[in-house]
Amino acid sequence: EIVLTQSPATLSLSPGERATLSCRASQSVSSYLAWYQQKPGQAPRLLIYDASNRATGIPARFSGSGSGTDFTLTISSLEPEDFAVYYCQQRSGWPPGVTFGQGTKLEIK
Amino acid sequence: EVQLVQSGAEVKKPGESLKISCQGSGYSFTTYWIGWVRQMPGKGLEWMGIIYPGDSDTKYRPSFQGQVTISADKSISTAYLQWSSLKASDTAMYYCVRGGDQPLAPSAEYVHHWGQGTLVTVSS
Numbered sequence: 001e002i003v004l005t006q007s008p009a010t011l012s013l014s015p016g017e018r019a020t021l022s023c024r025a026s027q028s029v030s031s032y033l034a035w036y037q038q039k040p041g042q043a044p045r046l047l048i049y050d051a052s053n054r055a056t057g058i059p060a061r062f063s064g065s066g067s068g069t070d071f072t073l074t075i076s077s078l079e080p081e082d083f084a085v086y087y088c089q090q091r092s093g094w095p096p097g098v099t100f101g102q103g104t105k106l107e108i109k
Numbered sequence: 110e111v112q113l114v115q116s117g118a119e120v121k122k123p124g125e126s127l128k129i130s131c132q133g134s135g136y137s138f139t140t141y142w143i144g145w146v147r148q149m150p151g152k153g154l155e156w157m158g159i160i161y162p163g164d165s166d167t168k169y170r171p172s173f174q175g176q177v178t179i180s181a182d183k184s185i186s187t188a189y190l191q192w193s194s195l196k197a198s199d200t201a202m203y204y205c206v207r208g209g210d211q212p213l214a215p216s217a218e219y220v221h222h223w224g225q226g227t228l229v230t231v232s233s
Binding site for chain 2: 055095096099
């Protein structure tokens with residue numbers, strides 16, 4: 001099973017700052033990686049798929065990069081509504097081997 | 110509009126059986142896979158498995174194989190997740206999920222649509 005390790009576990013930033021979240025895979029997943037955002041009491045929503053493609057309706061301040069084993073989600077200028085938990089997910093092992101990272105909590109400093 | 114509407118919260122005792130549901134609407138139910146994702150209290154997301162409702166082919170993540178059963182009734186556009194004997198460790202929120210709107214595109218293997226979640230509490 002492919003293990004995804006996200007860092008940092010918690011990121012404390014202020015609105016307007018740039019956020020950089022990392023996801024590392026235990027083996028190559030090519031570009032088959034997505035990022036999701038989850039706010040308290042809500043279901044997650046898809047932000048980025050195939051490493052760098054924004055999902056429908058996702059603001060341009062969200063961007064993804066990487067391939068192989070190292071991936072990054074960047075939020076260029078944080079808005080108050082961006083403070084949430086972010087998960088990466090790989091589909092290289094589709095369908096039974098799909099896995100999620102453990103999450104990064106982005107909190108207001 | 111694609112909607113996945115899940116059944117309501119459940120409180121059960123250890124050893125009891127349970128079947129929760131997820132009804133899809135706003136799309137052709139048999140065209141898209143339906144999956145289940147577990148989120149234990151205060152924890153992250155865990156992929157459980159999927160079903161292709163058109164032929165009921167199921168694929169389980171190995172750690173969930175034999176622990177749960179995923180099924181579907183295409184006549185009522187509903188998918189199910191069931192347990193034969195619940196444990197306290199099954200306490201979690203369970204989300205039903207669906208892929209992207211272009212079923213043949215590779216990106217369809219990501220979760221584009223989520224149900225509202227069903228909270229299952231198992232306690233004696």
